[in-house]
Amino acid sequence: MSGNLQVLLLDDEPIVGRRLKPALAKIGCEVDVFEDPELALAKMAQKEYDVVVTDIRMDQIDGMQVLEFVRERWPRSKVIMITGYAMMSLAREAMEKGAFDFIAKPFKPDDLRRVIAKAAHALGSDIDFDVVEVEKANG
Amino acid sequence: MPLIIVSADDFKQGDEISQKVAGTLGYRYLGRDLLHYVATENQVSEEELARALDEAPGLLTRRARRQRLLGLIEAACLNVLLDDSVVCFGLAAHMYVRAVSHALKVRIINEPEQRAEALAEAEGLSVDKARKQVMRQTKDERRWSEETYNLDQTDASLYDMVISLGTLELDKAVEIISDTVGYRKFQPMTYSRKLMQDKALAAAVRRELMGQFPEIRVEANDGTVVVFIQSLKKDQRKKQELVRQIAGGLPGVRHVEVHIIRDLVGQAAQSSR
Amino acid sequence: MVESPIQGNGQPPPEMAPQVTEEAEVQGRLGLARDAEQARRALLNRPRFSVRLQIFLGNALAFLIAIAIAIALVASFQRMESKIRFLEIVNDYVMEVEQARRFEKNFFLYGTNLSDAQDNVFKAENILSRNAEELADIMGTGWREQMLPNLHRYQQLLEKLGQQPQSEQALSKNERLRVQSQVRAQGQQMVSAALGLLSKEKTALTEVLTRSRQLLFYSVGLLLLCMGLNAYLLGSRMLSSIGRFGQYANRIASGDFTPLTPTRRYRDEFTELALAINSMIEELEKREAVLVQSHKMRAVGTLTAGVAHELNNPMNNITLTAHMLQEDYADLDDEERLEMIGDVVGEASRAKKIISNLLDFARESGSQLEPLDLPELLRETIALASNQIKLSGIKIDFQTSGNLPRVHGDSQQLRQVFLNLILNAIDASSKGGHIHVLVLPADEPNYLAVKVMDSGSGIPAHILPSIFDPFFTTKGKGKGTGLGLSVSQGIVAKHSGRIMVSSQEGQGATFTVVLPVTTIPAELGAQQ
Structure with a gap:
């Protein structure tokens, strides 16, 4: 991968995409936002993303299915699960299925940025995100 | 790990x-x-x-x-x-x-x-x-x-x-x-680490308050601390203020909420006096 | 392991629950107390005619009849006795007279024994005068004129005969013969008169005997009839009452807690039983109200977990938006800022809505009957359970045939029933399962049916008959009270409806609630 970190963000809550796209863009991510899991899967069938951020509870397709699909299709991609229905069993299931991380809603933009920075680091392409600095700026 | x-x-x-x-x-x-x-x-x-x-x-x-x-x-x-x-x-x-x-x-x-x-x-x-x-x-x-x-x-x-x-x-x-x-x-993850942090923060706040409030319950979520204490109605304000003061000064605490659980036994004892 | 949601903030403040319960109980109690008091007054406000009194009256009547029989018997015995006595007297008299006539005959043939004949006549006269009272009793005071003149005349004639041979006034031979024939005729007349009297009295005695036998026969018959009637009345009274109370017991067992009201014009020992049962009903209903309420709060507790999770979505939207607004405030133009603030406002009200459904369900508890739009009620119920449905990863679809009549019922309680069925269906379904909810006219006219079908593993046939039993549960310890279906059945029964289940192992279960449609057009009109 050259240049920006390729991120796919899938959440059936439109506001999540609207806010996170610019938030992640600021740390050098190129974000494709999806609200419909089917469309997201169709896109991922063709394109490999560095990081996939997905909600778990969605109407048609479950985030776990998205995770399984990505692990199967693009083993290198890091999948980050975000959910309002966080529970220990769900978290363990996600980890066992190969999720990179699991974040409970509600979270702050920096929480996700931090995890994405970690994922980028794991991928060997560090991005420009200094956790400490941003936190200081926000008080 | x-x-x-x-x-x-x-x-x-x-x-x-x-x-x-x-x-x-x-x-x-x-x-x-x-x-x-x-x-x-x-x-x-x-x-x-x-x-x-x-x-x-x-x-x-x-x-x-x-x-x-x-x-x-x-x-x-x-x-x-x-x-x-x-x-x-x-x-x-x-x-x-x-x-x-x-x-x-x-x-x-x-x-x-x-x-x-x-x-x-x-x-x-x-x-x-x-x-x-x-x-x-x-x-x-x-x-x-x-x-x-x-x-x-x-x-x-x-x-x-x-x-x-x-x-x-x-x-x-x-x-x-x-x-x-x-x-x-x-494997630890953001979610489970955060849970541990919340638990540790709640326990730390509880430790500081337990001396004054033996029947205390504390919940924490991302720096927001919710404290449940028992109080008679007349002491309520004073106690809430005290909790805010003590808990608010602790590291990691950003916001304190105090919930009063009516001390029914104490209330009964007082009203029968 | 019990899993908790990531935070407990979504739960309602702990002091709310008891408050709601109390309120419901107070309202419920007032209504109950009023009904019960009315029933009590109606029950007591009747003339008293106790079983004890009926037994007493029956026995007293039989006793009176028996006394009357005894008196009648004694009287008729007395009459018979006096008749027999009279017959004896007349008999003695006849015997003396016949004796006198025998001596008279001897005198005519041999000229002897005239004094003996006179003796006998004297004795006969004696008999009559000795028993003058009895004779007067039977024959009336005229007996002397009937009997004595004949006797005296006979006596005179005998005397005449006796004087004759020696005395100066002796009679001529012709005269003698004339007197002789006179004596014979007089004697014959006397005997035949006495015998006539005797046979007449014998007939009378037989008559008295027959009559007293008949009297005895009829009066014993009357006594038996009277006793039989009393036993029949008493028995049918008791049996019908017992039967009635049996029906009451069944009715109460099926969950109908309306107090017993008078069905007869008088009150008795069974009235006291009815009063006791009414106070039992009152107590039962109070307890059921508590049970229903506590079961409702359990359902609320279950829903709270779903609500806590569902709240996380708007909370997340608010958090993200607020942080980005803070971070980028300087770089954003007014329009963008306004859009973001609009998002925060919108999401806050969404969060409020998520909680308010549940709060409404937990809070409202006044029991009131009204015409209900069943499909609408189910839509609301499904909305209430929607977070739970989402949490379990289950799909639910709802179908209704259009233009259904309303049902008459308590929306709160029916919602609780349907919520319970839906939550059960959720529990029974595995992830990815389907729940179908249908509202349609029932097979029988004037009833609507609500069907809740799950695609779970079904209910094994051997436990199917027990699933409505109180405390029967297939869920693990601490997960179910086993009261849900039992409480639901109680509520449905109160609405004159039925709740049924059909299930085949491996093919899910279908719960059907059948409710009667409202038949009060006036109220329907008022509602619209």
Whole structure:
């Protein structure tokens, strides 16, 4: 991968995409936002993303299915699960299925940025995100 | 890396297994040594702390005091468990670290018969007497957990894994635990780390307030602390202010909310005066 | 292991629950107390006619009849006795007269024994005069004129004969013969008169005997009839009452807690039983109200977990938006800022809505009957459970046939029933399962049916008959009270409906609630 970190963000809550796209863009991510899991899967069938951020509870397709699909299709991609229905069993299931991380809603933009920075680091392409600095700026 | 929390019906075996697991994995071992630190930090005696952990409350036990001692231990223990890769034993962590996905909780049990035989040999008792003593120990263990945390610590559903030393040798148990903790399931993640931070913060706030408010419950979520205390209506404002003052000054606390649970007993006592 | 949601903040404040319960109980109690008091008054406000009194009256009547029979018998015995006595007298008299006539005959043949005949006549006269009273009793005061003149005349004639041979006034031979024939005729007349009297009295005695036998016969018959009637009345009274109370017991067992009201015009021991049963009903209903309420709070507790999770979505939207607004405030233009603030406002009200459904369900508890739009009620119920449905990863679809009549019922309680069925269906379904909810006209006219179908593993046939039993549960310890279906059945029964289940192992279960449609057009009109 050259240049920006390729991120796919899938959440059936439109506001999540609207806010996170610019938030992640600021740390050098190129974000494709999806609200419909089917469309997201169709896109991922063709394109490999560095990081996939997905909600778990969605109407048609479950985030776990998205995770399984990505692990199967693009083993290198890091999948980050975000959910309002966080529970220990769900978290363990996600980890066992190969999720990179699991974040409970509600979270702050920096929480996700931090995890994405970690994922980028794991991928060997560090991005420009200094956790400490941003936190200081926000008080 | 994950946390391993061990609970055992036999203290010595549990301790040995925990230390061996820590050695095998290169994890930090957190055991009763913590009590020394808690004792010096809070000017209480180490023996008293150990007693609170080992003995079920009796008729003469001062419950508020006991609760406070356990609160001190809990806060100190959770503070250490914020780090990864720790094997924790003997600090009742299996009772207060719940629903945290990266904490592997293990219960080590023995066949009661074998325990009785071992006890008879060690103490020079008759097997019958030893058997009775084992039964009493089990009952005490249950009572201790029920009185303190409203849970039965002998209930297998509290744990991810129960290993019977009646079937498996001690070293095999060490091996099994070390293997199991390698499952991805038990890897820490943002969510579970945050849960631990919330728990540690709640325990820290509770520790600071327990002196004034023995019947206190604290919940924390990302720096927001919700404190439940009992109060008579007339003291309500004063107490809320006091809680805000104490809790607000603690590191990591961003916002304090105080909920009053009506002290019905106190209210009745006052109105009948 | 019990899993908790990531935070407990979504739960309602702990002091709310008891408050709601109390309120419901107070309202319920007032209504109950009023009904019960009315029933009590109606029951007591009747003339008293106790079973004890009926038994007493029956026995007293039989006793009176028996006494009357005894008196009648004694009287008729007395009459018979006097008749027999009279017959004896007449008999004696006849015997004396016949004796006198025998001596008279001897005198005519051999001229002897005239004095003996006179003696006998004297004796006969004696008999009559000795028994003058009895004779007067039977024959009236005229008996003397009937009997004595004949006797005296006979006596005179005998005397005449006796004087004759020696005395101066002796009679001629012709005269003698004339007197002789006179004596004979007089004697014959006397005997035949006495015999006539005797036979007449014998007939009378037979008549008295027959009559008294008949009297005895009829009066015993009357007594038996009277006793039989009394036994029949008493028995049918008791049996019908017992039967009635049996029906009451069945009715109460089926969950109908309306107090017993009077069905007869009088009150008795069974009234006391009815009063006791009414107070039992009152107590039962109070307890059921508590049970229903506590079960409802359990359902609320279950829903709270779903709500806590569901709240996380708007909370997350608010958190993200607020942070980005803070971070980028300087770089954003007014329009963008306004859009973001609009998002926060919108999401806050969404969060409020998520909680308010549940709060409404937990809070409202006044029991009131009204015409209900069943499909609408189910839509609301499904909305209430929607977080739970989402949490379990289950799909639910709802179908209704259009233009259904309304049902008459308590929306709160029925919602609780349907919620319970839906939550059960959720529990029974595995992830990815489907729940179908249908509202349609029932097979029988004037009833609507609500069907809740799950695609779970079904209910094994051997436990199917027990699933409505109180405390029957297939869920693990601490997960179910086993009261849900039992409480639901109680509520449905109160609405004159039925709740049924059909299930085949491996093919899910279908619960059907059948409710009668409202038949009160006035109220329907008022509602619209």
